[in-house]
Amino acid sequence: MGTKVTPYESSQANKKDQVRTMFDKIAPVYDLLNGVLSLNTDTRWRRKAISKLKDKNPKTMLDIATGTGDVAVEANKQLDLDSIIALDLSPNMIELAKKKMNKKGLEHIIFPEVGDSENLRFEDQSFDAVTVSFGVRNFGNLKQGLSEIYRVINPNGSLVVLEFSKPTIFPFKQIFNFYFKNILPFIGKLTSKDPAAYKYLYESVQVFPDYDDFAIILKEIGFKQVTWKPLTLGICTIYFAQK
Numbered sequence: 001m002g003t004k005v006t007p008y009e010s011s012q013a014n015k016k017d018q019v020r021t022m023f024d025k026i027a028p029v030y031d032l033l034n035g036v037l038s039l040n041t042d043t044r045w046r047r048k049a050i051s052k053l054k055d056k057n058p059k060t061m062l063d064i065a066t067g068t069g070d071v072a073v074e075a076n077k078q079l080d081l082d083s084i085i086a087l088d089l090s091p092n093m094i095e096l097a098k099k100k101m102n103k104k105g106l107e108h109i110i111f112p113e114v115g116d117s118e119n120l121r122f123e124d125q126s127f128d129a130v131t132v133s134f135g136v137r138n139f140g141n142l143k144q145g146l147s148e149i150y151r152v153i154n155p156n157g158s159l160v161v162l163e164f165s166k167p168t169i170f171p172f173k174q175i176f177n178f179y180f181k182n183i184l185p186f187i188g189k190l191t192s193k194d195p196a197a198y199k200y201l202y203e204s205v206q207v208f209p210d211y212d213d214f215a216i217i218l219k220e221i222g223f224k225q226v227t228w229k230p231l232t233l234g235i236c237t238i239y240f241a242q243k
């Protein structure tokens with residue numbers, strides 16, 4: 001795994017605390033900026049990720065790093081779930097997720113709560129499926145977070161991870177890299193009130209293991225039948241695995 005990148009270079013706080021602070025700060029504009037900066041492709045990425053679970057027919061699901069809860073909402077649309085716990089480190093994100101579920105009348109099926117992937121309150125084998133969308137890259141300790149996820153999944157249960165990856169195809173790689181490194185942080189700086197956040201986004205993706213490197217880590221944790229599918233020429237990738 002690459003060097004540890006944190007949001008605030010000069011801060012003495014550990015990565016997890018910095019990540020919590022950063023997402024608390026950008027929470028009010030998170031949904032809006034996601035849509036604008038990805039030209040609404042993010043919705044399609046989440047839809048594709050959830051569709052991987054359709055033939056598994058999960059009844060209980062945990063959405064880790066839920067943010068404002070969009071993956072949980074999409075899962076409820078596509079799957080026949082009894083309940084979804086939507087968990088996030090950032091209290092401000094969870095407040096917004098709760099408001100979203102109330103507004104959509106989903107508070108009886110989607111339950112947002114503050115929590116840390118590296119220290120889950122659930123018993124072993126509690127969920128048929130776990131999802132993490134654009135979350136694993138932010139974990140303070142990736143292997144600890146993934147081991148906790150493994151612990152709470154039922155035998156034969158599924159894991160779906162959606163995460164940024166690095167495009168490899170010329171010339172898309174070079175064009176996207178310019179946008180991701182220069183233009184996106186500039187827009188993020190003007191709009192999110194946290195200049196560090198979108199610089200961190202670029203830097204954290206550069207050091208995060210993608211494709212087979214991430215698949216190897218999942219296998220080391222114990223996951224089986226690990227597969228992955230790059231989306232939009234490799235901007236992000238869906239990883240699918242079984243316990």
Ligand SMILES: C[S@@+](CC[C@H](N)C(=O)[O-])C[C@H]1O[C@@H](n2cnc3c(N)ncnc32)[C@H](O)[C@@H]1O
Nearest residue numbers: 023065066067088089090116117133134135138
């Ligand atoms: C980029 S957002 C993704 C939100 C949402 N899943 C989506 O698809 O838009 C990453 C989220 O991960 C959360 N996060 C980071 N580390 C976490 C951890 N250890 N446990 C739970 N959530 C975490 C952050 O608070 C943040 O809300």
